[in-house]
Structure formats: structure tokens, C-alpha cells
């Protein structure tokens with residue numbers, strides 16, 4: 573069976589990184605967030621392409637991702653781990669030179685005892701209440717922690733995709749209050765924060781979704797094309813039904829294409845009966861339920877049915893599909909499963 577194909581444009585990822593680097597302004601270093609396997613697109617290929625473009629700071633969610641990334645990119649670039657130094661992480665952090673973003677007194681103690689002198693960063697909570705030390709905890713440990721020279725002190729914005737939201741200014745003020753004058757590189761902004769302007773840039777920015785072509789970076793170049801192979805074509809007579817639970821009934825004699833991908837491949841079941849696939853620019857409605865490995869599509873109006881139909885393409889970007897599925901581009905991308913054959917283009921390799 574022909575695999576469904578996920579085409580990933582590394583040149584577009586590089587162009588998006590360069591654009592966000594330019595937006596981050598002079599004096600600010602632009603890193604790259606490659607957690608969750610680069611939002612589903614392949615951290616090894618993406619990180620190597622971004623290294624060739626000049627990226628030297630990479631961010632992952634957990635130490636295991638840092639191990640895989642280090643093996644892919646070699647010595648040299650810094651790899652920061654958002655979840656910090658968790659129990660069981662010590663060997664990975666020490667052996668592969670990862671930089672844990674310590675987010676509690678407990679983690680500070682663990683890191684200083686297990687790997688004295690090893691690099692680390694600090695994660696502060698400025699109001700999101702998710703991860704990081706809060707003001708009181710930070711005040712207590714700051715003298716010791718700063719004496720050990722952290723590589724980076726960071727926090728994360730909760731509402732950066734909504735520029736007018738008062739939470740942005742509140743978190744900025746709190747971050748300044750907690751860190752002004754510490755003499756250590758600082759980072760506050762992911763993609764959304766970069767777009768809020770220079771006040772938010774500090775020394776290092778950490779874009780993720782914008783690199784991969786997603787909102788809130790409206791000017792992003794599209795990165796992904798997802799083509800699903802047609803594996804059967806059938807005529808369905810008026811009055812017959814298609815798929816689980818008979819949710820679609822042919823009003824006229826119809827031609828139905830069965831394509832090989834389903835909710836196990838990140839095509840949410842909520843797309844049943846409302847998504848659109850594209851045949852060389854011509855829309856074709858999904859009919860009936862999305863099943864685990866298959867989707868059924870009405871192609872009655874096509875004179876020629878192509879060998880594959882597109883779910884993510886120029887006519888329907890990641891965020892368009894996310895709107896139909898009532899989610900966000902991040903979830904669409906990270907849901908694209910391991911069964912797709914990932915084809916890479918460009919990247920300066």
C-alpha cells in the first residue's frame with residue numbers, strides 16, 4: 573500500500589526561523605523549540621537544518637528528547653530541558669550535557685548535589701501557574717542560584733497570542749521585578765511574545781509553532797503538505813450509506829474514494845462529515861465517520877480521481893484544518909502520527 577505522505581519543507585522552516593530572528597531584533601539570540609519531535613515534524617532533521625541556518629540554542633520538553641536531539645546534532649549547540657532536572661534524569665543530563673531549566677527548590681537541590689558545577693538554567697513562574705519557581709521561592713534561593721551562574725533565566729507567557737490581553741504586561745512587569753539586575757541572560761517569549769514587540773525580547777527568544785508555519789505567526793510560510801492515497805473507488809447508489817453508524821446517505825448516485833489515514837493518524841474523529849480533502853485544488857467533502865485508518869470522500873464531481881487527496885495543502889493550511897476540528901494548529905501538528913512517510917525538502921543538506 574502506498575503510504576500517506578507528509579511533505580516537510582525545511583527551507584520554509586529556515587525562512588520562518590530567519591523571519592522570527594529578524595523580528596526578535598538585534599542583540600537577541602533566537603533559539604528553536606523542537607519538543608515533541610519538532611511538533612511532529614522530526615526533531616533530528618529540523619534541528620540540523622536550523623543549525624545550518626545558525627541556531628545554537630534548542631529547547632525540548634523532557635530529558636529523553638534532549639538525548640535523542642544530542643545524538644542527532646552532536647556536541648556544541650545548547651539543549652535546554654523545560655521540565656528541568658527530574659528524578660531519574662541525572663545520567664542523561666550529565667552524560668549528554670543537557671541544560672535543565674530548574675523549576676523548584678527541590679530541583680535546585682537535586683541538580684547541585686548530583687551534578688555540582690554542571691550547567692543549568694532557571695524557570696520562573698510569572699503568573700501562568702504551570703511550571704517554575706514563584707516569587708517567594710525565587711527570593712529565597714536566588715542568592716545561591718545566581719552565584720552558580722545559570723546559563724539562562726526564563727518565564728513563559730500565558731496569553732501572548734492575544735496582544736491586547738492585560739496578562740502580557742502583567743507578566744512582563746513581574747518578570748522584570750524578579751530578574752532586573754541579575755546579570756544573567758533572560759528569556760520570556762515564544763512565538764507570540766516575539767510578535768508583542770521589543771519589550772518582550774530580552775536576550776533569547778524561543779519560537780516553536782511559528783517555525784512550523786502556525787498561528788499566531790500570520791506571515792509564516794507553510795511548511796507541511798499532507799497527501800492521503802486513494803486505495804479504493806466505489807460507486808454508491810442513491811439511498812445507500814457509507815461508513816460506521818450509517819451517518820451519510822447518498823442523495824444521488826455517487827462515487828466514493830476511500831483514503832488510507834484515520835484518527836490513529838491524527839485526523840480527528842470530530843472531522844467526520846465536516847472536513848474537506850483537495851484534489852488538485854478542487855474540494856471534496858469527507859462523508860461518513862472518520863475511522864481509525866480510513867476516511868471516505870465524495871469524489872462524484874471529479875472527472876479524474878487523482879492517486880491521492882490532500883488534507884493539508886495550499887488551499888487548507890494547518891490552522892484552517894484546526895478551525896474545522898475545533899482545536900489549534902499545535903494539536904493538529906503534534907497529532908500527525910508515526911505512520912506517515914515523512915519526506916523532507918530543502919534544508920541546505
Ligand SMILES: *Cc1c(COP(=O)(O)O)cnc(C)c1O
Nearest residue numbers: 605728762763778779780781782
Ligand atoms: C512550547 C513552548 C515554547 C514554544 O511556544 P510556541 O508558542 O510554539 O512558539 C516556548 N517556551 C515554552 C516554555 C514552551 O513550553
